[in-house]
Amino acid sequence: MNAVRVIGGEVRVVDARSPQAGAGEAIIRRVRAGIGDAEIAVGCGGGGGGRASEYTLGREFVGMVEEVNPRAGREDQRRWTGKRVAGSGIVVCGVCERCRSGLALHCAQRSVLGAGRDGCFAERFSLPVVNLVEVPKGIEDDAAALIAMVAAAVHATRVVKVDGKQVVTVLGDSPSGLVIGQIAAARNQSVRLLGMRAERFTLCEKWGIKHRHADEAGRRQDQDIVIDAVGEAWSLRLAGQLVRPRGAVVVCAEPAGDGAREGAAELVRVARGQELTLHGAAGENFPEAIGLVESGAVDVRSLIGSRMKLGEAASGIRAAGADGVLKVILAA
Ligand SMILES: [Zn+2]
Structure with a gap:
């Protein structure tokens, strides 16, 4: 075969x-x-x-x-x-x-x-x-x-509580990032997605998700939670520039690509100084994912x-x- x-x-x-x-x-x-x-x-x-x-x-x-x-x-x-x-x-x-x-x-x-x-x-x-x-x-x-991709995205939005008053940024416009954005935005109106490809923002508009080009995001360290669905040097570094002191960063993409190591070291340095909480997300939630795909919610x-x-x-x-x-x- x-x-x-x-x-x-x-x-x-x-x-x-x-x-x-x-x-x-x-x-x-x-x-x-x-x-x-x-x-x-x-x-x-x-x-x-x-x-x-x-x-x-x-x-x-x-x-x-x-x-x-x-x-x-x-x-x-x-x-x-x-x-x-x-x-x-x-x-x-x-x-x-x-x-x-x-x-x-x-x-x-x-x-x-x-x-x-x-x-x-x-x-x-x-x-x-x-x-x-x-x-x-x-x-x-x-x-x-694509249910497995949605199952991983559900888990990534469950390792921290995103359905309160938290201000949340999702980093990444890959299919995984766009699914995480859909799930998080359905639970919390303050969720925004930062991506690098403007043509994918039309999808965010279709789904009613706030969005912005990553280069245009203010680095004010004012986000309660940043979910990094990219795992590259720029996104790991940007996560540390966006999240507030004592905020949380969820790393749900395996760090890859040139410079990811340096990006990760930079994020850990900020995590130490700003007392951030770093969460890994590597699990899946199939029952919820099937419900979201079947109902069309995702x-x-x-x-x-x-x-x-x-x-x-x-x-x-x-x-x-x-x-x-x-x-x-x-x-x-
Ligand atoms: Zn075992």
Whole structure:
């Protein structure tokens, strides 16, 4: 089967072996997949450090469950076989102390789909059934492929309280940033989004989100909360220039790109002097995400920039990383 693999740091479409379902796992036939920030970071020369040397990319998907390992039990086989699913790419052991104490997201044995563990940019891939969620009929395939992105965005807006009187800035006009902006703005009218691409502000206008070009934002250190959905040198630095003393910064994009290290050091320096609270956000909330996509409260359809075939993934990743292209969906 075709798979989009990272081999020696390069993204290549190769003929790979079909996966086997391990204990508790399902084999899923990919229907659609979304190219996300993680694939762009790897495909455009950043990120991916410290991972396995060779693995299949891809974390956002909608697919059909083809089979479930019999050792998962009859009930799970009946429950999942033939179902249309999305799911969490965070695979945990379920038995370690962190898993048992409610910190499964931070399981010491965890692996991540498309980031070391073979991902969904293949005809078939495996995932534990406990990671799956059934997609309601009302959500079409393209939108369903983006539920994982919305689930991460929901979590990023839940690690701090944004639904009060806080003054909130969301940094970033990537598809993830635009979803975080939609979710936060629905809860708090003071939310504004700062981006670098003026053409994406028409989407903010459509959704009623305040917006401004990042270069035009006043650096007055008056924001209660800054959510950084970019993770580059400029956004990490800008977060420290925007947030008020004792305010909070949420870092929800993996720092990547030239100078990210210096940007992070600058943010930590400001955090020390201004007594900021830094929050990481790496989790997901699928139940809420499905509700938001199904009801239309989060508009993901407007975020789809183009559709490509799996075999075109390498150029799709480059296109998604280029300015002006929104979400790229990989179809058959
Ligand atoms: Zn564990």
